[in-house]
Amino acid sequence: DAMVIQNPRYQVTQFGKPVTLSCSQTLNHNVMYWYQQKSSQAPKLLFHYYDKDFNNEADTPDNFQSRRPNTSFCFLDIRSPGLGDAAMYLCATSRGGLTDTQYFGPGTRLTVL
């Protein structure tokens, strides 16, 4: 089945130690999104790629970076994780139209010690 895959499902890192989260998709969608979701809150968009074009949200901290080496893969890099970055990170994809459906992966739960 076509799907969005995130690895790992659980990631533990130390305060200040860089971490990379991975997302892949078999839907061949143009757009890939990264969201941060904290407990009991709605997901918050960090940034997205439309093909190779990177679109950062104005309030996304510089500590968060992303790479999209090809259509299928997208990475979220957290350069120096702080305790406040502990959250669920969700990857989503869509074809790219204004009203198109976004399809989400299972998420990566990040713990910062």
Place this chain on the structure above:
Amino acid sequence: GDSVTQMEGPVTLSEEAFLTINCTYTATGYPSLFWYVQYPGEGLQLLLKATKADDKGSNKGFEATYRKETTSFHLEKGSVQVSDSAVYFCALSGGANSKLTFGKGITLSVRP
């Protein structure tokens, strides 16, 4: 800007009870409307969607109708099960921008 308002939660129901979760929206243009469900420790799953006025989305016994006159997209199910316990998010896209705008989400707990 676009916004989605969901009723306050949490909601606790007995199995086989009728469910309504209210959702209203504010948006320019002709947005699509969505309900996503999130089970504990999981990502968001698309439950149903509607792309134009008077459309009814349905899936797994859940239904929601896109009401442009009342700017609403209320979620209903005739008989809930314990397995429906989850967080439900109402969302829209295609209003003022291409982003997905979420409501705050509501936790549903169904007891046997």
